[in-house]
Amino acid sequence: MQEAAAKIMPRVDRQFIGKVHSEVHAGTGVCLVTCEFDLASYQPELFVELGVAMPESIARSVPKRQAEFLAGRYAAALALQHLAPVRHQDVQVGIGEKRNPLWPTGVVGSISHVDGMAVCAVSHTADKDYLGIDVEVVMSTRVCREVARIVSTRQERELLCGLGLSERVALTLIFSAKESLFKALYPSVRDYFGFEVAEVTELHLEEQTLVLTLTERFAAGHKLPQDYQCQFTQGEHWIQSVTCGKFHGRANLKAVP
Numbered sequence: 001m002q003e004a005a006a007k008i009m010p011r012v013d014r015q016f017i018g019k020v021h022s023e024v025h026a027g028t029g030v031c032l033v034t035c036e037f038d039l040a041s042y043q044p045e046l047f048v049e050l051g052v053a054m055p056e057s058i059a060r061s062v063p064k065r066q067a068e069f070l071a072g073r074y075a076a077a078l079a080l081q082h083l084a085p086v087r088h089q090d091v092q093v094g095i096g097e098k099r100n101p102l103w104p105t106g107v108v109g110s111i112s113h114v115d116g117m118a119v120c121a122v123s124h125t126a127d128k129d130y131l132g133i134d135v136e137v138v139m140s141t142r143v144c145r146e147v148a149r150i151v152s153t154r155q156e157r158e159l160l161c162g163l164g165l166s167e168r169v170a171l172t173l174i175f176s177a178k179e180s181l182f183k184a185l186y187p188s189v190r191d192y193f194g195f196e197v198a199e200v201t202e203l204h205l206e207e208q209t210l211v212l213t214l215t216e217r218f219a220a221g222h223k224l225p226q227d228y229q230c231q232f233t234q235g236e237h238w239i240q241s242v243t244c245g246k247f248h249g250r251a252n253l254k255a256v257p
């Protein structure tokens with residue numbers, strides 16, 4: 001009987017965490033860790049095994065959310081170790097009031113996860129004041145149609161498509177870049193802000209950079225600069241965006257958790 005069951009359900013030794021890649025991100029200089037993870041291999045015990053604390057809100061959530069949170073925080077732990085091997089060895093990255101990750105003093109960082117991949121980017125606050133990362137799977141034509149007017153303007157779409165990007169890649173890039181900007185600026189703005197406050201105003205395909213420009217009103221209201229450089233990478237079926245930099249000449253507003 002046991003033998004028969006074993007044949008029907010062979011034991012599969014799958015690893016939750018798959019390939020891990022750490023690098024100093026070209027173009028931005030931030031420390032970037034990418035972890036593949038296998039949702040089907042997730043078990044709650046992995047939190048202990050991987051040294052990640054499970055917050056109550058995560059314990060109450062569905063396994064998919066637990067798995068992506070775990071993979072993201074595991075990537076964060078590796079990134080922090082890479083950044084300062086001794087100082088951040090046992091540091092846990094907490095959860096802020098609007099789901100924003102809480103980084104140790106002296107560190108700025110960001111997390112994203114999608115489709116079995118978690119990424120984390122960190123930097124010293126001496127080098128960057130703000131940092132946001134986002135990864136998105138390239139949108140289908142149907143999703144593009146649904147979200148185009150919510151996340152972008154006609155000018156933005158024309159700019160990107162005019163430079164040779166397909167509509168699907170253009171829209172995914174605009175979306176991802178704006179999400180990375182949101183994560184980068186949230187600690188300063190400390191409130192939700194929509195896609196309409198930023199516009200892609202320049203695209204440099206060879207350098208894989210673009211410029212996001214905040215509306216004058218929003219920037220002035222939050223004492224923020226208007227322009228932000230975003231570095232993007234296109235994978236087989238995904239796009240990653242990193243927006244980071246220094247607030248030059250803006251000493252009066254400090255990012256707080």
Ligand SMILES: CC(C)(COP(=O)(O)OP(=O)(O)OC[C@H]1O[C@@H](n2cnc3c(N)ncnc32)[C@H](O)[C@@H]1OP(=O)(O)O)[C@@H](O)C(=O)NCCC(=O)NCCS
Binds near residue numbers: 135184187
């Ligand atoms: C919060 C938000 C950015 C998450 O993006 P997403 O594509 O759904 O999911 P991702 O996997 O890329 O990112 C999730 C991670 O973002 C981080 N995040 C969530 N809220 C955040 C916030 N307020 N500030 C900074 N980072 C945040 C978290 O680390 C989260 O992972 P975790 O919960 O496991 O820690 C998105 O849902 C959202 O609400 N966006 C606001 C609207 C917007 O982007 N406006 C554009 C302005 S130009």
